[in-house]
Amino acid sequence: MKSQDLKAFIKKYTMVIALVIVFIFFTILTEQRLVLAQNVSNLLLQNAYVLVMACGMLLCILTGGNVDLSIGSTLCLSAALSAKLLSSGFSAPVAIIVSLLVSAIIGIWQGYLIGYVHIPPFICTLAGMFLFRGLARVVLNSKTISISNESFLNLFTSYIQIPGLDENKNCVSALIIGIIVAIVVAMLFFTTRRKQIKNGYPTGSFSSMIVKLVIIDALIILYSIKLMQYKGVPVMLIWILAVVLIFAFLTSSTVFGRYFYAVGGNEKATKLSGIDPRKVYFVAYFLMSFLAGLSGLLMGARIGSVDGSMGQSYEMDAIASCFIGGASAYGGSGTVPGIMVGAILLGVINQGMSIYGLSDQWQYVVKGAVLLAAVVFDVVSNHKTGKS
Amino acid sequence: MADIILEMKEITKLYPGVKALDNVNLQVERGEIHALVGENGAGKSTLMNVLSGTIPFGQYTGQIKYNGEECQFNNIHDSEAKGIVIIHQELALIPELTIAENMFLGNERKNGFGKINWDETYHQADTQMQRVGLKEKSTVLIKDIGTGKQQLVEIAKALSKNVKLLILDEPTSSLNEEDSKMLLDMLLDFKKEGLTSIIITHKLNEVAYCADKITILRDGATIETMDNPDHDIDEERIIKGMVGRELTNRFPAREHNVGKEVMFEARNWTVYHPVYTEKCVDHDISFHVNKGEIVGFSGLQGAGRTELAMSLFGKSYGSKITGQEFIGGKEVHLKNEHDAIQHGLAYATEDRKVNGLVLSDSIAWNTTMAKLEKVSNNGIIDVQAENRAAEEFAKAMKTKTPSIQQLVGNLSGGNQQKVLLSKWMFAEPDVLILDEPTRGIDVGAKYEIYCIMNDMVAQGKAVVMISSELPELLGMCDRIYVMNEGEMVGEFTREEATQEKIMSAILSSDKKEAKEA
Numbered sequence: 001m002k003s004q005d006l007k008a009f010i011k012k013y014t015m016v017i018a019l020v021i022v023f024i025f026f027t028i029l030t031e032q033r034l035v036l037a038q039n040v041s042n043l044l045l046q047n048a049y050v051l052v053m054a055c056g057m058l059l060c061i062l063t064g065g066n067v068d069l070s071i072g073s074t075l076c077l078s079a080a081l082s083a084k085l086l087s088s089g090f091s092a093p094v095a096i097i098v099s100l101l102v103s104a105i106i107g108i109w110q111g112y113l114i115g116y117v118h119i120p121p122f123i124c125t126l127a128g129m130f131l132f133r134g135l136a137r138v139v140l141n142s143k144t145i146s147i148s149n150e151s152f153l154n155l156f157t158s159y160i161q162i163p164g165l166d167e168n169k170n171c172v173s174a175l176i177i178g179i180i181v182a183i184v185v186a187m188l189f190f191t192t193r194r195k196q197i198k199n200g201y202p203t204g205s206f207s208s209m210i211v212k213l214v215i216i217d218a219l220i221i222l223y224s225i226k227l228m229q230y231k232g233v234p235v236m237l238i239w240i241l242a243v244v245l246i247f248a249f250l251t252s253s254t255v256f257g258r259y260f261y262a263v264g265g266n267e268k269a270t271k272l273s274g275i276d277p278r279k280v281y282f283v284a285y286f287l288m289s290f291l292a293g294l295s296g297l298l299m300g301a302r303i304g305s306v307d308g309s310m311g312q313s314y315e316m317d318a319i320a321s322c323f324i325g326g327a328s329a330y331g332g333s334g335t336v337p338g339i340m341v342g343a344i345l346l347g348v349i350n351q352g353m354s355i356y357g358l359s360d361q362w363q364y365v366v367k368g369a370v371l372l373a374a375v376v377f378d379v380v381s382n383h384k385t386g387k388s
Numbered sequence: 389m390a391d392i393i394l395e396m397k398e399i400t401k402l403y404p405g406v407k408a409l410d411n412v413n414l415q416v417e418r419g420e421i422h423a424l425v426g427e428n429g430a431g432k433s434t435l436m437n438v439l440s441g442t443i444p445f446g447q448y449t450g451q452i453k454y455n456g457e458e459c460q461f462n463n464i465h466d467s468e469a470k471g472i473v474i475i476h477q478e479l480a481l482i483p484e485l486t487i488a489e490n491m492f493l494g495n496e497r498k499n500g501f502g503k504i505n506w507d508e509t510y511h512q513a514d515t516q517m518q519r520v521g522l523k524e525k526s527t528v529l530i531k532d533i534g535t536g537k538q539q540l541v542e543i544a545k546a547l548s549k550n551v552k553l554l555i556l557d558e559p560t561s562s563l564n565e566e567d568s569k570m571l572l573d574m575l576l577d578f579k580k581e582g583l584t585s586i587i588i589t590h591k592l593n594e595v596a597y598c599a600d601k602i603t604i605l606r607d608g609a610t611i612e613t614m615d616n617p618d619h620d621i622d623e624e625r626i627i628k629g630m631v632g633r634e635l636t637n638r639f640p641a642r643e644h645n646v647g648k649e650v651m652f653e654a655r656n657w658t659v660y661h662p663v664y665t666e667k668c669v670d671h672d673i674s675f676h677v678n679k680g681e682i683v684g685f686s687g688l689q690g691a692g693r694t695e696l697a698m699s700l701f702g703k704s705y706g707s708k709i710t711g712q713e714f715i716g717g718k719e720v721h722l723k724n725e726h727d728a729i730q731h732g733l734a735y736a737t738e739d740r741k742v743n744g745l746v747l748s749d750s751i752a753w754n755t756t757m758a759k760l761e762k763v764s765n766n767g768i769i770d771v772q773a774e775n776r777a778a779e780e781f782a783k784a785m786k787t788k789t790p791s792i793q794q795l796v797g798n799l800s801g802g803n804q805q806k807v808l809l810s811k812w813m814f815a816e817p818d819v820l821i822l823d824e825p826t827r828g829i830d831v832g833a834k835y836e837i838y839c840i841m842n843d844m845v846a847q848g849k850a851v852v853m854i855s856s857e858l859p860e861l862l863g864m865c866d867r868i869y870v871m872n873e874g875e876m877v878g879e880f881t882r883e884e885a886t887q888e889k890i891m892s893a894i895l896s897s898d899k900k901e902a903k904e905a
Contacts, residue, residue: 199772255760255767262757265746272704272735272743273758273811274726332748 026352037229047347049295053318055247056288062260064331066121070128071292075311077136078296083145083306092152103293107286115281137308146305156301159231171232178224182217248336264331324374393418399450423599427830431608440474441467471552483531488513516544536567564689592623604629639863647679651850652819657711677850684865692874701735702728734817738824747797752778758815781810802833821852
């Protein structure tokens, strides 16, 4: 590789490289406890809320560097409603539907105010942060409510285990699923390439594609082996993947997804191109609140109980993931794969520090430093000096 | 012997992969107006950035001699201390501050403790404003005065810094003819007082009018310096130097095949200001465009042309809009921009960076933006089809770019304009309204834009061209409407129209108003 190619490669995959380095660093630091099957399996589950909500946050940030501060509270309200309903004897479907419905209404409410009444998002969602936190505590009556409904917990926190085939330490199904996914990914790579060649489009070199594919497939298989060694494929992983894939598709391949980038890049030009920016804002904040509601269900089930301070500062994790993952603080750029790397990087740092036994206060210091470093690096390397 | 105030010798500036300046030499005499001309990307602005210290000493090679001494400027402050002041094309004024605050920004009148002396500030501001003939209070906010006056504030600001050598980068690009002339006359007045100016401009009639010497840059190198003692230099002569070839015709030839069919018509169109809703911006305007016709709109800044176009384009401007709008003979009621596009109308804005393009997106994304459904199925974008379309347009428009994935913000003005036109052609309109389609782009790119317009009408589209440059209206249009102060004041066919007739239509309507008032 020539030095120029190397530079371009480093620039393109900065955060992936950072993730690898951080991962290796913590693996050594924790004497390989980080890569124990249980820890690997828990890594994504513990950060489910970050992964899910970062997808919604990306939409908000795309529209012009706007954020949603209310999602930690919305998450709490959604979890509180479910816990309350379940403990009052309602069935799991009822609790889930009510929680998601309320989150959707919050989304419509905030989306309308921001999109159509032009309330600045920061202020509108700051108000929401207080409002919904308060409402959640009203629902909980300032108590902690535990969730014990079996079907609710199963829906979010169980593991896929096929009787006869699987045991706790040796879930063959996880490996089978992993292999299937790896094959599907490989097929996608090849069909895309074939289509490009058929249409006469420039394709990258064949060897670099193969290298990329081998790395991705190896990671999938390695991950599924770890899952195999610890209880199998978690159902929550499927929820996370579903959200991430839908949002990756939405932002990269749909007409409406394109509008988020356009509005963030130049709202006036977008409007004069026949696109209604109000609708774009509305959808961004609607989907954000809805995902916060879903995250409330995931986290409620995972923790097994809900209290009035649940989800506090979760919004900051989602925001941090987006910026670490390369979303522009001025809007208009950022991708779902990018912010997933950001979220996982944060997760690895969190978990690595916890396993190592670093105290809470120092964890904050490290997180802050990482966020700042990522954004400074991004701005300096791209010479982004604001909108001017 | 001539009194040389500035001498730049063998200036070379390298950017990664590009030689922006290649051994450029420039000599300016004290008390002259020196014009710097050249196509976009010729290196004019880079040269001036070297001179003003925006590109600090050490990042270029060569020598700058000012008043006989060698200078090494590390930043703008260094050059301003010597009396060299640059006024950039994009004005550096803060809208929410007053004229006086802007004038002394970074140069505040203050005492030893840093407390600003406001009396002194406003008094000095008033003095400088008198010198440039600006009749505003210095307590007025910048956002409340027009572009022409803002330009004057910039000049007053320069004067307050005790300027000896004033550099103006495209000072008239956003001014109308009247304001431009006023500005140039002012420079001529200052010249009498001994001020030296360097002016960068694309408008060659201005060069002929005010410059004593003209230096031509091409591809980062000095081509020649010409004298213009009698202010009568031949514009064709300058163009020849700029493009390196003779542009025998500045406007491409076209067969005038105006169809009988009226493609677009507005009747009794009246628009009020969106904020000051009692102020009428366009009053009772009627006009039409036929198939295959280019119709020009002439007028001064503030004549209401852009407002007319935008209000017709799905009510994207104005309030209390009344009147009738017809496309292809059928009356339409356009609710919004999307509706307008669906009905075959397109409006390419005069301000491509602010209202036209998403600079942080690629050429491909910008091209398809106004009609994404053309390259998508059920809301899912067919990226291959999108790229194919973008490539076709880039080829047809001769957009100079390494790839259609290039971000539009990295393109030159002329190429950005081509992307903007691509975007609207991609939307397959029947009627295109082009607002100042050649603003701020060089002669070569202008010619290409004109060719594109000719192609449009050859395809049977109807084109409305709003322009503040009379020669291009006369060169391109089949018919020219003249507007002034929100009223339609004249209509000329291609054969009738002359610069004199159009200007007199504007001026006589002014007089009429003055009489009525």
